[in-house]
Amino acid sequence: MSNKVIVVGGGLAGLSAAHTLLERGANVVLLDKQGCVHLFHPSNSTKATSGINGAGTATQNELGIPDSAKIFFEDTKRSARDLARDDLIKVLTGRSGDAVNWLQDKFGLDLSLVARLGGHSQPRTHRGGAQFPGMVITYAQMERLEDLAVSSPERVKIYKKARVSKLLYESGRVVGVEYERDGKKHQEHGAVILATGGYAADFTADSLLKKYRPELWDLPTTNGDHCTGDGQKLAMSIGAKGIDLEKVQVHPTGLVDPNEPEAKVKFLAAEALRGVGGLLLDNEGQRFADELGHRDYVTGRIWENGKYPIRLILNGQASKEIEWHCKHYVGRGLMKRFESGEALAKEMGLKPEVLKKTFDEYNAIAESKKDPFGKKFFPGGKFTLDDIFHVAIMTPVLHYTMGGLEINPQSQVLDTNGKPIPGLFAAGEVAGGVHGANRLGGSSLLGCVVFGRVSGDSASAYLLESIASQEKATGRLGAVAGHLLETRKPSEPATKEADSKSSEAKTESAPEPKGGEYTAEEVAKHNSKDDCWVIVDGQVLDVTDFLSEHPGGEKAILLYAGRDATEEFNMLHDPKVIPRYAPKAVIGKVKA
Structure with a gap:
């Protein structure tokens, strides 16, 4: 058996598994269903806007937050309700602090801000000072x-636009995959980690969503079109057990684009917007729920109240605390800024006195801590008409599937008899049972990282056991075991030569301007889907051919077609993105 593990899925769960495998000395083949020539399709992980949960982290300790894995366990179990799997929740919460510390220590990430989201008794959702934490x-x-993959190709291979069509199953164990790429069928052999995501955009002919929750079929979704339950279907076809497949989470706050109110795919309003003090008001300007309640509770209250449109309203203090998100949503036309409560009341078709009454009542509730809806925490300060506001229209959206493949605490996929299927592991949203009946905000990224690492550990151990059984008779076990058990820093090349190559691969420089110079007026003429130019940091980019490949969808670029997109681009991207992934798009520079 080769020293190789196949990871199916290029999102956060698959990446965390891959890096863990490399730490343990295994080799990795990653198959990404989406992706373009130069770029992973970043999956739903990049859309996570509130942060990643962690209990007992270094950041919490520095901030004096008295959290622990035990408190987090109780919060998660309460949210999961009667479907709570204590064994999986213990893994999720018990390894949460280490997961956040790992991201900070090994990848140099800023996760220095901590918020309290709905259903949490302590602030534990970590994010940095800018950009979406998932991204x-x-x-x-x-x-x-x-x-x-560049510096150590003998250890890491990445195949993009590779759709796995079959698990290779022999003598009661998974021994590899069959996949399609460039119109041809290929095979890879080795243990398999499935990290293919959920099925909250499964509108296919054999839809799991329609089979288990047909009444939700017509709702809009926040998921990319790759979330069609591929991993669940592949594994169940060889006898894996599905669990809680009817548990589909409807998120209460999907952003309604005023220009496309009926769009099937909607952008998610970060739960952190409510976590910093945002209020939900109906069309009469009244509160109707605890804004920090569990997602299914808030969604249920929206439907029960039925007074649309529902608006999420942030005052000046809350807007400042989460300023980057507000700027991003305003830039996309999904949120509006109002300079006063009177202007907001006019937009809502209400008299200012109505809005003032709601604000005064809320301020009194926040001071007394006695809310008729049961709210216990009141961040964001007072609401007054003499303030600025950021406001967006909300609607419930399909968001997350708690159901999936049944796994054990080692991330092994179980069969219909409850026994592990040798050689098959699962991590992230493809795995069911981790969150029970309702997932807490901030635990999606956490589940990807924690169970990505667990699956990497387990697959490495399985690999070692398999090789040991085959090599025992030849006396080669010592060398093989030594290779697999040696500890390296995550994602670090094994040799000085590889390290040198890696350094070269990481050195990005701005692409040399090509073509001539273009005035802003000339760029403005190229403003359609068939002819799309944008300006970024003084460079002119022809992104027409890249629209369909853009991970954030073509609409995100078309909003800036023919215009200067520098501010929005720099809010979302690292400066090296263009030279790394789209150097050919640069056609010149802006003429002074």
């Missing part, structure tokens, strides 16, 4: 793995 965390791992 920052995922891209850091993604770029490191891509560098390794």
Whole structure:
């Protein structure tokens, strides 16, 4: 048996598994269903906007937050309700602090801000000072793995646009995969880690969503079109057990684009917007729920109240605390800034006195800590008409599937008899049972990192056991075991030569301007889907051919077609993104 593990899925769970495998000395073949020529498709992980949970982290200790794995366990179990799997929750919460510390220590990430989201009794959702935390965390791992694929190709192979069509199952164990790429079928042999995500965008002919929750079929979704339950279907076809497949989470706050109110795919409003003090008001300007309640509770209250549109309202203090998110949403036309409560009341078709009454009542509730809806925490300061506000229209959206493949605490996929299927592991949203009936905000990224690392550990151990059984008779076990058990820093090349290559791979320079110079007026003429130019940091980019490949969707670029997109681009991307992934798009520079 070769010293190789196949990771199916290029999102955060798959990347965390890959880096852990490399730490343990195994080799990795990563198959990414999406992706383009130069870039991973970053999956739903990059869309996570609130942060990653962690209890007992270095950041919490520095801030004096008295959290622990035990408190986090109780919060998670309470949210999971009667479907709580204590064994999996212990892994999720018990390894949460180490997961956050690992991201900070090994990838140099800023996770210095901590917020309290709905259902949490302590502030434990970590994020940095800028950019979406899901994007920052995922891209850091993604770029490191891509560098390794260049510097150490004998250890890391990445195949993009590779759709796995079959698990190779022989003599009661998984021994590899069959996949399609460039119109041809290929095979890879080795243990398999599935990290393919959920099925909250499964509108296919054999849809798991329609089979288990047909009443939710018509709701909009926050998921990319790759979330079609591929891993669940592949594993169940060889006898794996599905669990809690009817548990589909509807998130209460999907952002409604005023220009496309019926769009099937919607952008998610970060739960952190409510975590910093945002209020939910109906069309009469009234509160109707505890804004920090569990997601299913808030969604249920929206439907029960039925007075649309529902608005999420942040005052000046809350807006300042989460300023980057507000700027991003305003830039996308999904949120509006109002300079006063009177202007907001006019937009809502209400008299200012109505809004003032709601604000005064809320301020009194926050001071007395006695809320008719049961709210216990009141961040964000007072609401007054004499303030600025950031406001967006909300709607419930399909968001997360708690159901999936049944796994044990070692991330082994179980069969219908409850026995592990040798050679098959699962991590992230493809695995069911981790979150029970309702997932807490901030635990999606956590589940990816924790169980990505667990699956990497378990697959490495399985690999060692398999090789040991085959090599025992030849006397080669010592060398093989030594290779697999040696500890390296995550994603670090094994030789000085490889290290040198890695350094070269990481050195990015701005692309040399090509073509001539273009005035802003000339760029403005190229403003359609078939002819799209944008300006970024004084460079002119022709992104027409890149629209369909853009991980954030073509709409995110078309909003700036023919315009200067520098501010929005720099909010979301590292400066080296263009030279690394799209150097050919640069066609010149802006004429002074």
